[in-house]
Amino acid sequence: MPIAFIAVVAALLYLAAAGLQLTHMAQRRQRLSKPVMGMAVAALIGHALVTWDALNSGQGMAVGFYRALSLSFLAVNIACVAALLKRPLQNLLIGLFPLSALAMVVATLGPETAHARSSLSPGILLHIGSSILAYSILTLAAAQAALVAVQDRQLRQRNMHGIARSLPPLQLMESMLFELIWIGVIALTVAIGSGMIFMENMFAQHLVHKTVLSMVAWVVFSVLLWGRYQLGWRAQTAVRFTLAGFLFLILAFFGSKLVLELILGVE
Incomplete structure (x- = not known):
């Protein structure tokens, strides 16, 4: 499966999860719904696959600006979803997920700005x-x-x-x-x-x-x-x-x- 396709699907899942959580916030729901959590986990898996493909190379690792930004959002989202098991931080997803979708798509489809690789x-x-x-x-x-x-x-x-x-x-x-x-x-x-x-x-x-x-x-x-x-x-x-x-x-x-x-x- 082309990595660009995975990136687009993961980005759409991010946007869908953020949109649904925004709806729940407007309805004053204070609990995280299973659909939001399910889409969030699926988007994170896709994001992780895209990031692994970008970073994994037998010639070493090159992390340019766009890839570093995408990797950072992946880490932020993993931390947020993990924190949701204990704390009601789900409203943060409304801002984080659209930005994550944008960062991941740009890192996947945009140019690589760093070419030097190192172990x-x-x-x-x-x-x-x-x-x-x-x-x-x-x-x-x-x-x-x-x-x-x-x-x-x-x-x-x-x-x-x-x-x-x-x-x-x-x-x-x-x-x-x-x-x-x-x-x-x-x-x-x-x-x-x-x-x-x-x-x-x-x-x-x-x-x-x-x-x-x-x-x-x-x-x-x-x-x-x-x-x-x-x-x-x-x-x-x-x-x-x-x-x-x-x-x-x-x-x-x-x-x-x-x-x-x-x-x-x-x-």
């Missing part, structure tokens, strides 16, 4: 894996923070006719947000630590911006966790710190690839 040691794989996990979990945290911001604003305005009525209580939403941040910070700590140990020089010219921005993101999230438990930071303060930390993180992960591969045309 990776176990230590480097640990660094890459923990980095992807950290990015995935903190992406979910950023999406959750956006929902918290909207919900908090509507509650302050005593407007209970919008999105606030279809979401869990604000206290639970904040609790889920900080759970995601805790997991993300632990993964980011492992990523930075393993990079320091296993990479030759994380402050080399082509890596220094990634290292510095990742450390800044780590500091921002760590300060937020400290403020939460020492000063009782909540709602809008938590949202601002979460989105600021995520901005630094996304610049660290994709800023250089965007500039080098798509703007300057170099690897």
